[in-house]
Amino acid sequence: MTSTGVGTEYDVVIIGAGPVGENVADRVVQGGLTAAVVERELVGGECSYWACMPTKALLRDAAAVRAARALPAAGQLVNGALDPAAVLARRDRFTSGWDDSGQADWLSQAGITLVRGHGRITGTREVTVAQADGTTTLRARRAVVIATGSSAHLPPVRGLADVVPWTSREAAAVRAVPKRLAIIGGGVVGSEMATAYGALGAQVTLVSQSRLLPGVEAFAGEQVADALRAAGVKLHLNVDAVDAVRDGSGAVHLTLSDRTVVDADEVLVATGRRPNTDDVGLDSLGLTPGRWLRVDDSLAVTDEAGRPVDGGWLYAAGDVNQRAVLTHHGKYQARALGDAIAARARGQEADLSPYGRHAVTADERAVTQVIFTDPEVAAVGLTADDAVAAGRKIRIVDQDLGAIAGAVLHADGYRGQARMVVDDERNVLIGFTAVGPDVAELLHAATVAITGEVPLDRLWHAVPAYPTISEVWLRLLETDGRDR
Ligand SMILES: Cc1cc2nc3c(=O)[nH]c(=O)nc-3n(C[C@H](O)[C@H](O)[C@H](O)COP(=O)(O)OP(=O)(O)OC[C@H]3O[C@@H](n4cnc5c(N)ncnc54)[C@H](O)[C@@H]3O)c2cc1C
Ligand SMILES: NC(=O)c1ccc[n+]([C@@H]2O[C@H](COP(=O)([O-])OP(=O)(O)OC[C@H]3O[C@@H](n4cnc5c(N)ncnc54)[C@H](O)[C@@H]3O)[C@@H](O)[C@H]2O)c1
Numbered sequence: 001m002t003s004t005g006v007g008t009e010y011d012v013v014i015i016g017a018g019p020v021g022e023n024v025a026d027r028v029v030q031g032g033l034t035a036a037v038v039e040r041e042l043v044g045g046e047c048s049y050w051a052c053m054p055t056k057a058l059l060r061d062a063a064a065v066r067a068a069r070a071l072p073a074a075g076q077l078v079n080g081a082l083d084p085a086a087v088l089a090r091r092d093r094f095t096s097g098w099d100d101s102g103q104a105d106w107l108s109q110a111g112i113t114l115v116r117g118h119g120r121i122t123g124t125r126e127v128t129v130a131q132a133d134g135t136t137t138l139r140a141r142r143a144v145v146i147a148t149g150s151s152a153h154l155p156p157v158r159g160l161a162d163v164v165p166w167t168s169r170e171a172a173a174v175r176a177v178p179k180r181l182a183i184i185g186g187g188v189v190g191s192e193m194a195t196a197y198g199a200l201g202a203q204v205t206l207v208s209q210s211r212l213l214p215g216v217e218a219f220a221g222e223q224v225a226d227a228l229r230a231a232g233v234k235l236h237l238n239v240d241a242v243d244a245v246r247d248g249s250g251a252v253h254l255t256l257s258d259r260t261v262v263d264a265d266e267v268l269v270a271t272g273r274r275p276n277t278d279d280v281g282l283d284s285l286g287l288t289p290g291r292w293l294r295v296d297d298s299l300a301v302t303d304e305a306g307r308p309v310d311g312g313w314l315y316a317a318g319d320v321n322q323r324a325v326l327t328h329h330g331k332y333q334a335r336a337l338g339d340a341i342a343a344r345a346r347g348q349e350a351d352l353s354p355y356g357r358h359a360v361t362a363d364e365r366a367v368t369q370v371i372f373t374d375p376e377v378a379a380v381g382l383t384a385d386d387a388v389a390a391g392r393k394i395r396i397v398d399q400d401l402g403a404i405a406g407a408v409l410h411a412d413g414y415r416g417q418a419r420m421v422v423d424d425e426r427n428v429l430i431g432f433t434a435v436g437p438d439v440a441e442l443l444h445a446a447t448v449a450i451t452g453e454v455p456l457d458r459l460w461h462a463v464p465a466y467p468t469i470s471e472v473w474l475r476l477l478e479t480d481g482r483d484r
Helices: 019-030 045-049 052-069 072-076 084-094 101-109 168-172 188-199 218-230 327-345 384-389 405-410 440-451 469-480
Strands: 009-015 035-039 113-116 118-123 126-131 134-146 150-152 180-184 203-208 234-237 241-246 252-256 261-264 266-269 273-275 314-316 368-371 376-381 394-400 417-423 428-436
Touching (some): 009 118, 009 327, 019 101, 052 188, 101 113, 113 126, 180 188, 180 261, 218 376, 218 417, 218 428, 428 440, 440 469
């Protein structure tokens, strides 16, 4: 575990080798600088070992089975239940058995120095790494980047810590599927895990203090909720979990605010994230540990007044700045930031104009997300409610996906819906949401339209192929009408 060939001075020192830290390092090295990245656990971070990749591997077999069962002849070939052992074995391939040597090798080939250990800022452009056999102090000539990510947030439910709940980590790395799983939280993690564990044969009960998937359009959450109920998942929505007890037999009993008691073998907490900033030396800079880091447009860490701290050598990218708690947006920030640091080192100004090379405009205008429930949810930009709350004059256009020829062919009984949110004044798309089987790949067309600010008049000339589900675009435009 000790690092070899570690110098002490680099152009850039990055704390955290998750997807974001790795990408910042890669961009600065490609820009001609030197970089060291400090990692206390596994190179590749949460996404590779406990989040995106293993959870999508847990979901994929069930999605393929569902697709086959929606067709008469293919469905006849699919009998019986999923074999959890086979699903978990495939999941293990994606995590390389929680061995990061492949990713560590990639860092080395990319010319990035890996320093294993826990990094803390201990002075201006200085990071001290605590290791099993001592400490190493690294100095950065140009910048330090905090890319330490986030961890599960535990809600204040009485007795919860004593029942030793699962977080998304235990759920993603599971070795044996429990018979009964209770999930607290109906956001993205809770909904995906309910889908996965239901398909793996667990009796799942999900409790959420909000509706299902509160971050996306309500119709999408409702269709996912209907499908989960149809799959046998019990949903308790708009109630709180207030008390948790594990009895002598090992069973957990969750009491809800409506006095319902949920019995389970394990309880998974999926109630959001907290930043990994408790112990990275923020106090040495006058910042409060444990908070999300505030950043300006260049991703420089700022104080409460919005001024870059200590003259502007400290940056934060990825989950830890809470701009968009998603791998692909964190990596987008990483590309912009790494290139900006390298440009400044060459004496150039960073281009922070809205679509400039070093800007992170998409974090504000076009956050993309696919939720891998069954049905899937694909969303980009603003929801109708968000747009109205932001004071935008909008029109909403809805389309039943079950009426599209490509969808009808895709699966018998196809159910889904799409919505576009249009800026009424500029006649451009500012939001798109679809829910339905296999809608994930519909998303990028919407993302391109929003980012390109393509006028709807022009979108009429983007002709979707027949018979694909993408014909939803034509139907949305027809519903909206051409005479504006
Ligand atoms: C269950 C789940 C499923 C998800 N699925 C998706 C998905 O499908 N698609 C998607 O886009 N996003 C998904 N996400 C979100 C995604 O995992 C995060 O957005 C992403 O991992 C953020 O990357 P990061 O590099 O900022 O942080 P992380 O991946 O958390 O990496 C941070 C790294 O920093 C290290 N570190 C922290 N503190 C220190 C320190 N002091 N010293 C040294 N090292 C330190 C950590 O060990 C870690 O390796 C999911 C999240 C969860 C919880
Ligand atoms: N496919 C993907 O892109 C993907 C998958 C998983 C996670 N993620 C990311 O990870 C982040 C975290 O996801 P998450 O699901 O943990 O958070 P979230 O914010 O999406 O949802 C949290 C949920 O927990 C509920 N809740 C909070 N406190 C509660 C309590 N005391 N009792 C009952 N319910 C309670 C909330 O009402 C909400 O429904 C998300 O921001 C998401 O972007 C992304």
